[in-house]
Amino acid sequence: MKGSRVVKDAERFAELSERLAAVRSRIESAADASGRGGDLPTLIVVTKFHPAEDIRRLAALGVRDVGENRDQEASAKSAELAELGLHWHFVGQLQTKKAKSVARYAHAVHSVDRLQLVDSLARAVATEQDASGRTPLDCFIQVSLDDDAGAHRGGASPSEVPVLAERLADAEGLVLAGVMAVAPLGAGPEESFERLAAISARLAAEHPSATAISAGMSQDLEAAIRFGATHLRIGSDILGSRPAVG
Numbered sequence: 001m002k003g004s005r006v007v008k009d010a011e012r013f014a015e016l017s018e019r020l021a022a023v024r025s026r027i028e029s030a031a032d033a034s035g036r037g038g039d040l041p042t043l044i045v046v047t048k049f050h051p052a053e054d055i056r057r058l059a060a061l062g063v064r065d066v067g068e069n070r071d072q073e074a075s076a077k078s079a080e081l082a083e084l085g086l087h088w089h090f091v092g093q094l095q096t097k098k099a100k101s102v103a104r105y106a107h108a109v110h111s112v113d114r115l116q117l118v119d120s121l122a123r124a125v126a127t128e129q130d131a132s133g134r135t136p137l138d139c140f141i142q143v144s145l146d147d148d149a150g151a152h153r154g155g156a157s158p159s160e161v162p163v164l165a166e167r168l169a170d171a172e173g174l175v176l177a178g179v180m181a182v183a184p185l186g187a188g189p190e191e192s193f194e195r196l197a198a199i200s201a202r203l204a205a206e207h208p209s210a211t212a213i214s215a216g217m218s219q220d221l222e223a224a225i226r227f228g229a230t231h232l233r234i235g236s237d238i239l240g241s242r243p244a245v246g
């Protein structure tokens with residue numbers, strides 16, 4: 001049934017095109033409303049659980065930055081799509097033993113939350129630089145904005161940021177880009193992203209080039225833009241709900 005596959009493919013392309021355009025227009029409106037004008041954040045499309053074919057379609061629609069949260073899936077997709085020259089952002093919790101694999105394909109890791117992980121990434125990137133001459137790895141310190149330890153979804157506490165930042169700044173092959181956070185469930189996203197902006201300002205006072213703020217998902221991108229997000233991580237509003245994994 002080759003014909004119906006072609007039709008399905010065209011339908012999916014049209015759907016992604018429409019959803020992507022809607023998100024881009026939300027981003028522009030939010031940037032306008034917050035007086036940022038043409039200073040638009042980088043849109044990272046989080047493609048976890050969606051097939052590599054969707055990433056190909058997104059690349060054809062001008063997407064350059066994609067995000068994944070599991071090493072196995074990211075590693076396979078980045079290998080399959082190597083010729084597209086995309087920037088791969090790792091956004092999920094990361095075990096130190098996966099650092100080596102991530103260093104092979106990732107341009108950025110948004111979930112650096114402990115010293116051990118900084119050291120593992122530094123070693124892995126150094127090895128990769130010797131082997132393949134890879135570029136330095138952009139690192140975001142993931143901050144937990146959740147006061148409720150029971151609901152902890154990863155991330156360092158705000159008080160741990162200075163020590164992590166020092167270690168990242170000293171690590172060859174790693175670039176201290178800035179901070180990342182996921183707005184905790186329950187709290188309003190404005191309040192959370194305002195706290196993140198304050199943490200970012202304190203970091204940038206010590207490390208002037210570490211100004212990036214990775215914040216904002218499908219539900220809260222407007223709030224994130226209002227509080228200075230430089231990188232948005234958007235999944236479901238572009239790709240639709242995530243297919244169930246078997």
Ligand SMILES: *Cc1c(COP(=O)(O)O)cnc(C)c1O
Pocket residue numbers: 046048069091092182217218219233234235236237
């Ligand atoms: C899945 C995921 C996103 C995207 O979330 P959506 O609500 O689907 O836009 C962003 N950041 C992280 C860390 C994620 O795991």
